[in-house]
Amino acid sequence: MGFLPKHVYSGTYKIADLRIQIDSLYEQVQSLCADYRTSEPAEIVVRTCASDIERERRLSAETQKAEGLEPCNFSDAYLETLSVYRSIATECIGRSRLLMHGSCIAVDGKAVIFTAKSGTGKSTHVRLWRELFRERAVVVNDDKPILGVGPDGAIAYGTPWDGKHHLSQNVATSLLAVCLLNRGAKNRIQEITAQEALPTLLQQIFLPEEPMMVLQAIGIIGRLCQTIRFYRLECNMDIEAAQVASAAILENSNK
């Protein structure tokens, strides 16, 4: 007889408009998702086991090695949170949604995502937008928002997996644009085509292991591209960076 893992903790949450039951071995993922709790019945069940946690440990070590960092001794509870989000991201693909690595901010209910490799300054740039727009700005998710494509266009969803500064809101906002961010001495922005953006996007979205699902995810990007604009931003850390970027992106959206 095989060993059956004990799922001590369970809760149902509404994340990206999906009702997800999470059965976990540790409490951490349940408290992480507390703001998203729902009493509605689940349509998706995510259940972790010890081997998922071990796999996450291996993947984290590989990522850190690739980034030239020393391996971290992550707790099993933390690794379980990563595993749960990986499962949710995989489920999203069959439901016209994608997980993107980026910092997402909404101004007056219209969202923009800044995406780049870790350490480039996405969160720093979003902080400048917050300084510029103050109460008009809401950080949808500072690290890993979920994007959806519906009949009314693209949507950016807040999620509990919100980076080291823990900035996110449980909101769904209309998505205007994705901006590929690079550091630069001066601030300049240009609109680029979806074709120009695609290779970078493919490095910044979650792609599952199953190859046919990868193609399905690329199809979702294709549909996203029909409703949003793309920009390439070179910026420094001055407030002028947010002024230059927002002037181009928000004014363009009114055209």
Next chain:
Amino acid sequence: MKLKYEFALSESIGLWSAVAIGEGSKHYRSVIVMNETAKDIFELIREGLDEEQIIEKMLHMYDVEEGQVRSEAHALIEKLQNDGLFA
């Protein structure tokens, strides 16, 4: 030239994406993004043609500049070689 793995292709926003399938999906996780010409070249690589045969066939099939085909074929073959995709 022979590719090590089987690939599946799909088109989105005017670009073609190729992903390794079957056993290959365990070893090669990247997505190869190609324009229409590069995708046709990729198809000929899949048939096992070498660089000169591909250029000859592309010039026979399409009304394209030889210089452009040579450059695109060379760039794609070099990328596939660098990614270790030839058997």
